[in-house]
Amino acid sequence: MKKKVLLVVMALILVLSLINIATAKEQKHFTGIRITFFPGGNPGGPFASVVYRGARAAEKDLGCKVDYVWSGWNPDKMIAQFKDAVARRPDGICIMGHPGVAAFAPLVDEAEKKGIIVTSQNTSLPPIEEKYKSRGFGYVGQELYPSGVTLAKGAAQRAHLRRGDRVMVWGLLGQETRGLRTKGCVDTLKKMGMKVDYIEISDAVNGDATLGTPVFTGYVSSHPDVKLIIIDHGALTATAETYMRASRRRPGSIYIAGFDLSAATVDAIKKGYVGVILDQQPYLQGYLPILQVCLTKKYGFSGLHIDTGAALIDKTNIDFVAPLAKQGIR
Template sequence: MWNRPFTAAQSGVGRRGIMQTAALGASMAALGGIRRAAAETVSHPRFRLVFVNHVTTNPFFTATQYGLRDAAALVGADTQWTGSENSIAAEMITAINAAIAAKASAIAVCLVDPHAFNDPVERALAAGIPVFAYNADAPAGSGNKRLAYIGQDLFKAGQMMGQRILDLVPGGRVALMIATPGQLNIQPRIDGAQDMLRKSGRSYQIDIVATGATVNEELSKVKAYYLGHSDVKGMFAVDGGTTQSVADTMAQYGLAAKGVRGGGFDLLPRTLRLINDGHLDFTIDQQPYLQGYYTVMEMYTYLMSGGLVGPAEINTGLKFVTKGDVAPYLATKSRYEGSSSEAQFIPRSGPIQS
């Protein structure tokens, strides 16, 4: 089923981009009697954009869905959110094949496997349907012919986490924890973190810990690891569920007070609260809203221009969230971080830190 775009009120008419369009339209009307901005009068097909996800019900992607719907509302497109609930490649391929059969205008897919999606992506391209990767990308040399990747530079994000670990832990035993080793939306992060630690020349004993796909399993594995390695100097995770489990374990055993450091990825509410309480050093915001928003905009410009504009690789970046700047995340519920469905303008006060 296609999702119709939100109305102007639902998609946030107070946003700067829409206000700029409105101001331009008013100026043109005053000068030449034109009632609407040129962008509003361009005729184009009703584009149908399909997003194929590997964990469709995961709360991390709530903000991604808001982002893609907000962008679709601006450009006049319909969207479909489909794929697999449990990262089963065969189910995702079935969704891609269904989108091809339905003659979708464009397809976006999380390429969580290095080779499984090569054939369906080629079939889509052969049918004239552009395919973009978002959130996770096939590695160079995999043979996947997607047009562009929109999402975090995962290896670089891991390197940046590794640098933060170097700042926090001078040496000794360090645990790097990952829910599902080998999965392309998280494995590059742990590779990047290891790269930084190994290049540092310091004496680290690095333990790679696989924690599992469910929160209960992750928490059990993290606790078991700590109880068996009480000499650990730091525990760091590359996925949201394991990060929350690290924070819970740190809190339960009072590890921050013992000098153990910890951190990870994503903005689960409990993770943020435990950072605020001083149990976890940091988490990384990987900008999930932009992964949906920018992907729609790239699809739209590619389709509108007949392929002349783009495709372009887009790194959605990252932000470190620490005790010093976690307060706004806790105080504000917004669709930009997936904690509210309300479209709103969020005023900012104080200096902007780069």
């Protein structure tokens, strides 16, 4: 008799556990919504991996199903992949805006006609955002040109530059929209009276920061008087210590400024190889676009425009955010 009672109790416990599991699943607000998400770079990259973690956290928290598409920061590849995503007809697509308005506009029109919600992160597409804001097209990321201005001013001040000093900006002016951040850096330094050299980040270096070593060392050896180098790329900023060591330069002998936090960048700041970075909080650029699509799909909310890039981080405040960078959150 006791065995029968025990078996009944165990069966009830099992049934209740299954009910609790089912209820927990039912409590996810956005179960059943399908989203295609672009983290931007390559799996494991210092910036794209943080974006990915944010998106994965949103997927887990909200209950939606997300497919991730990696592009190696290649705008042409992003366009081809977007076309493929539209053909699969998900509920929403979260895009990186690097290819620019001209390339994306007709494709977003097509997606919207098919009832697909589109929103953006990292690189804004203002005319498209304005056109489809009421249908959920938002933006999560830095304001590009102002971010460049902010970093250039902060770096010049910290490096104690004087009018006529030589500086170099290594960036992406060749990309229609993404290049606005580079332009903000260049314009600001020129207005301050600096002698500005500019190097475009090649497609190869854009996809693999280690390939930038000979570019950096070659420039530094031919311009030994350079006082400041601004690197407009998160993965390249994370590789700055490697570049400096390869150039046989001591920490701080050239003031390096860049963008985005990573474990490598934290170490470089602490060692003095990197002076200051602007943190655009890529985790939010992963989490919030997923939430945007879910809110629009279920409740019809319009697009939200969220600026994530405002904080300058240097040796005076790195200790606060360093543990979060190690975890891949900042």
